Amino acid sequence: MTGEKSAWSAILEQVISEIMENTAFTEVIPADRTPQYTPETRGVSLLVHDPVQGEFKLVMENSLLKHLTSIVYGSVSSVVTEQTEADLLDELLNTIAGRFLSAILPVDKSFSLGIPENSNGSLLLTDSYAISRSFIIEGMYFTLAIRGESLLALENRPR
Amino acid sequence: MRIAIVDDSGTARMFIRRCLEMAGFEGAEIIEAANGKEALEKIRTAPVDLLLTDLTMPVMDGTTLLKWIKANPKLADLPVFVISSAGNPAKEKELMALGAMGVLDKPVSPAKLNGLLRAFCENGG
Numbered sequence A: 001m002t003g004e005k006s007a008w009s010a011i012l013e014q015v016i017s018e019i020m021e022n023t024a025f026t027e028v029i030p031a032d033r034t035p036q037y038t039p040e041t042r043g044v045s046l047l048v049h050d051p052v053q054g055e056f057k058l059v060m061e062n063s064l065l066k067h068l069t070s071i072v073y074g075s076v077s078s079v080v081t082e083q084t085e086a087d088l089l090d091e092l093l094n095t096i097a098g099r100f101l102s103a104i105l106p107v108d109k110s111f112s113l114g115i116p117e118n119s120n121g122s123l124l125l126t127d128s129y130a131i132s133r134s135f136i137i138e139g140m141y142f143t144l145a146i147r148g149e150s151l152l153a154l155e156n157r158p159r
Numbered sequence B: 001m002r003i004a005i006v007d008d009s010g011t012a013r014m015f016i017r018r019c020l021e022m023a024g025f026e027g028a029e030i031i032e033a034a035n036g037k038e039a040l041e042k043i044r045t046a047p048v049d050l051l052l053t054d055l056t057m058p059v060m061d062g063t064t065l066l067k068w069i070k071a072n073p074k075l076a077d078l079p080v081f082v083i084s085s086a087g088n089p090a091k092e093k094e095l096m097a098l099g100a101m102g103v104l105d106k107p108v109s110p111a112k113l114n115g116l117l118r119a120f121c122e123n124g125g
Helices: A010-024 A062-079 A084-106 A149-156 B010-025 B037-043 B062-071 B091-097 B110-122
Strands: A042-050 A056-058 A117-120 A131-137 A140-148 B002-008 B031-033 B050-053 B080-084 B102-103
Touching: A010 A062, A010 A131, A010 A140, A010 B050, A056 A062, A056 A149, A062 A084, A062 A131, A062 A140, A062 B010, A084 A117, A084 B010, A084 B091, A117 B010, A131 A149, A149 B010, B002 B010, B002 B037, B010 B031, B010 B110, B031 B037, B037 B062, B050 B062, B050 B110, B062 B080, B062 B091, B102 B110
Parallel strands: B002 B031, B002 B050, B050 B080, B080 B102
Antiparallel strands: A042 A056, A042 A117, A056 A140, A131 A140
């Protein structure tokens, strides 16, 4: 199903574009393919615990993560470490997952997320994720993927 | 102007700092805290003019922090804005009923923050 447009695609694209554009202050372009990521690619996973179960995964080219970190840290970018970059990736995925769940869950429903876990970005097996959308910022790619049966089942239920 | 930024993510705190700078508040003195408890300890000893807080944090979350602030006569007038990715209309209603001045989606844009803080300052904040 990877690459297929789902009913959630518009929501996902809007959430991601807004978050990344507010972070990078530049345009986010939906990509028509998921690139072949290299071993240097950074990745983070986040589990949804409640009210449904699922997983979000964010994969990003290392150069893009460094670019975003330099924007966020600006004049104090000399303090940036690999951990700082990982923290930014965690925060981005937390924000994307939170905003996406807020958009798809019933308006009075809260949710519970796990702790972001760093993972090898090059091991993004898109076939195991029901939804996978890639984007480009200044020529650099990132991908957001979602899986989990009970989470995905929400797509076909009225909000 | 002294502004408290409360978020368990150092990156999120840095991002809000950058937004404040870009929104024209580069001269503001920023006090950072990683959770509500730490924020309370800091603002009790060194009062701030405005507090921006995340919702989901360990030790003490943003909702509890708001309740503590509004229950303390010395802090009750402190304007509190919530910046979160976990908000929804029901939660926003709850936070506003508890005394929050506003609820903003993460990541807040410098333009939005600028508009909000300018309005706050013009209203005598």
